Amino acid sequence: MEILRIAGLAKTFGTGHLEVRALADIHLTVSTNELVALLGPSGSGKTTLLLSLSLILEPTSGTIVFDGQTIYNQGWAGVDMRRVRREKIGFIFQSHNLIPFLSAKQNVLFPLSLIGQTGAAAERRAMALLDYMEIADRADFLPAVLSGGEQQRVAIARALANNAKLILADEPTAALDTQRGRRVMALLKKIARENQSAVIVVTHDVRMIEGFDHVYHMNDGHLQPRQS
Amino acid sequence: MDLAVHDLKQHRGRFVATVFGVGLLFTIVLAMNGLYRGNLQEGLALIKSANPDLWIVERGRGGPFNEQSTLPEHYRYSVQTTPGVAQANAFIYYSVERQIGGQSRHFSIIGYEAPDGLGGPRTMLAGRGLGAAHYEMVAHPKLGVRIGSQVSLGLHTYTVVGLTKESISPDGDPIVYLSLPDAQEVLYQRDNQEIHSARERLLRNLTAQGISGTQAERLLEPLRADTHTINAILVRLRTGADRTTVARGIEKWLYLSALGTDDEVELMLKGRLASMSKQLMLFRTLLLLISVVILSLVVYTFTMEKIRSIAVMKLIGAPNRVVVRLVMEQSLLLTVSAFAMGIVLIENTHQFFPRTLLLLPSDHMVTFGIALLGGVLASLLGLWQALTTEPAMALGGG
Numbered sequence: 001m002e003i004l005r006i007a008g009l010a011k012t013f014g015t016g017h018l019e020v021r022a023l024a025d026i027h028l029t030v031s032t033n034e035l036v037a038l039l040g041p042s043g044s045g046k047t048t049l050l051l052s053l054s055l056i057l058e059p060t061s062g063t064i065v066f067d068g069q070t071i072y073n074q075g076w077a078g079v080d081m082r083r084v085r086r087e088k089i090g091f092i093f094q095s096h097n098l099i100p101f102l103s104a105k106q107n108v109l110f111p112l113s114l115i116g117q118t119g120a121a122a123e124r125r126a127m128a129l130l131d132y133m134e135i136a137d138r139a140d141f142l143p144a145v146l147s148g149g150e151q152q153r154v155a156i157a158r159a160l161a162n163n164a165k166l167i168l169a170d171e172p173t174a175a176l177d178t179q180r181g182r183r184v185m186a187l188l189k190k191i192a193r194e195n196q197s198a199v200i201v202v203t204h205d206v207r208m209i210e211g212f213d214h215v216y217h218m219n220d221g222h223l224q225p226r227q228s
Numbered sequence: 229m230d231l232a233v234h235d236l237k238q239h240r241g242r243f244v245a246t247v248f249g250v251g252l253l254f255t256i257v258l259a260m261n262g263l264y265r266g267n268l269q270e271g272l273a274l275i276k277s278a279n280p281d282l283w284i285v286e287r288g289r290g291g292p293f294n295e296q297s298t299l300p301e302h303y304r305y306s307v308q309t310t311p312g313v314a315q316a317n318a319f320i321y322y323s324v325e326r327q328i329g330g331q332s333r334h335f336s337i338i339g340y341e342a343p344d345g346l347g348g349p350r351t352m353l354a355g356r357g358l359g360a361a362h363y364e365m366v367a368h369p370k371l372g373v374r375i376g377s378q379v380s381l382g383l384h385t386y387t388v389v390g391l392t393k394e395s396i397s398p399d400g401d402p403i404v405y406l407s408l409p410d411a412q413e414v415l416y417q418r419d420n421q422e423i424h425s426a427r428e429r430l431l432r433n434l435t436a437q438g439i440s441g442t443q444a445e446r447l448l449e450p451l452r453a454d455t456h457t458i459n460a461i462l463v464r465l466r467t468g469a470d471r472t473t474v475a476r477g478i479e480k481w482l483y484l485s486a487l488g489t490d491d492e493v494e495l496m497l498k499g500r501l502a503s504m505s506k507q508l509m510l511f512r513t514l515l516l517l518i519s520v521v522i523l524s525l526v527v528y529t530f531t532m533e534k535i536r537s538i539a540v541m542k543l544i545g546a547p548n549r550v551v552v553r554l555v556m557e558q559s560l561l562l563t564v565s566a567f568a569m570g571i572v573l574i575e576n577t578h579q580f581f582p583r584t585l586l587l588l589p590s591d592h593m594v595t596f597g598i599a600l601l602g603g604v605l606a607s608l609l610g611l612w613q614a615l616t617t618e619p620a621m622a623l624g625g626g
Contacts, residue, residue: 047623050623051620051623054623056543056618056620057620082542082546082547085544085545086544086545086546089544089545091540091543091544091622093540093622093623094623097536097537097540099231099537099540100238100537101231101234101237101238101534101537102229102231102234106229106234110231110541110544111545113229114544114545114546114547114550118229142238158544170623
């Protein structure tokens with residue numbers, strides 16, 4: 001089932017001789033259970049594309065259709081972007097970005113509270129997700145006392161809390177050593193296979209993309225399928 | 229999920245320190261409120277306690293408390309004969325500093341026509357009012373005396389026969405009630421050297437004018453300073469007498485000023501008490517402003533420390549109200565906790581202040597309302613920062 005379709009997406013910063021084309025005619029389709037990697041060097045446009053997919057940065061032109069709903073078509077289509085994000089998108093960050101004053105469990109409970117899930121049912125779901133990430137025993141710990149790998153697993157549990165249709169992962173292994181990085185990537189693959197989610201991972205580390213369904217390379221704002 | 233409380237739990241030390249600091253400021257604000265009310269109460273206590281129908285004072289003066297007023301004592305007989313006047317009594321009031329119980333005490337003396345003259349103590353806390361013509365006193369317990377205490381004032385020793393709590397001078401000093409002649413004697417009493425010097429001075433002045441020594445000696449007595457002066461005459465009107473008519477009559481025929489108790493209260497409020505009230509208001513305003521500035525800085529710091537978390541919240545779809553609640557709740561929690569500390573502190577320490585602090589629940593409520601408003605204002609800077617934070621900040625390294 002198609003989750004995301006991008007057609008002719010472009011983003012330009014500045015005008016005239018200061019104009020910078022960050023994204024140029026991007027076409028991308030992602031379906032449920034797919035694991036997609038976006039590779040590319042710094043300044044290639046990865047982050048700009050991620051910001052556009054996160055519905056934070058308005059493109060200059062093109063179309064974004066997400067879960068059957070047109071989000072952008074030569075302009076925002078009047079949808080509540082924050083609502084789409086909290087109900088349908090999960091985010092995993094390079095530096096985990098757990099809320100430092102909330103315990104691991106509370107960090108998972110937070111996105112649930114945003115979609116109106118509270119009480120015992122929410123607690124059960126949070127614990128189930130932490131258990132799925134094999135970190136249930138650290139549920140009551142604050143992020144500061146968790147290792148980098150543990151924090152990233154909590155962050156993944158948080159991203160899954162809202163049953164996201166699309167999970168956007170921004171350099172999820174950048175702050176981890178190779179072994180922990182591979183473990184996180186294995187978890188993302190597991191999520192893509194076992195949940196009704198699609199996962200898009202932005203990374204610059206080619207060692208981490210083994211087993212991905214699609215790998216794209218970004219260069220100078222252009223997105224191209226990577227030749228294996 | 230109460231994010232504000234979770235965050236404050238992680239910053240207990242700073243939270244407690246801020247509550248303590250701002251709480252002390254609120255304590256001072258509440259003390260100022262109490263001081264203001266106490267100042268008004270004390271400033272008007274004597275006027276309200278005496279509460280005659282008319283205060284007769286020197287022409288054009290706002291005496292006897294707001295301004296000096298001096299009248300010859302015998303004027304009271306003229307006032308007594310004015311139509312509509314049932315009772316007219318001389319009244320004298322002044323401040324002194326004397327040694328009592330081995331300590332220097334500042335207090336005010338009221339001289340009235342004991343035992344039944346107007347202006348005397350009305351409600352006794354213990355003992356009785358003045359019964360004898362001389363050498364008895366009624367005092368405020370704040371003077372540090374008890375029933376039966378012996379107090380030396382000038383040439384004589386006075387026995388404390390009663391204690392009254394109703395009378396505090398407008399300066400907050402305890403009041404001592406004496407009979408009129410005793411009060412005049414204490415006021416005008418001078419030591420022998422001073423009397424001798426004044427006599428020599430007068431003699432020199434007379435002889436310098438060509439008056440012979442013998443004639444000058446004979447003139448000394450009639451020229452001596454008159455000590456039979458008073459500050460006001462307190463009047464009780466006959467039943468049915470019109471106060472305005474009686475007052476106009478006294479002003480016209482006796483060339484004096486006649487004021488009602490309401491006039492006296494207004495004179496005090498607009499005169500002697502006005503500058504103090506303005507001063508206290510200024511202090512209160514400044515302290516509240518300082519409290520709000522401190523709260524603003526603390527809330528801003530709290531917010532800035534969470535700015536990346538706020539970006540994450542916005543990125544994962546938290547509506548603005550979640551962010552607003554986080555910042556504003558912290559500000560209000562700080563404000564309410566600090567105010568509660570201020571209330572507890574002032575309610576338990578007000579009795580140790582040298583001046584009376586009259587703490588009124590209505591003042592607490594108004595100050596609390598202003599403090600809450602301040603708390604909201606204090607959160608504005610942090611709110612602005614939080615609401616303008618781009619969710620994109622959550623992406624990327626760092």
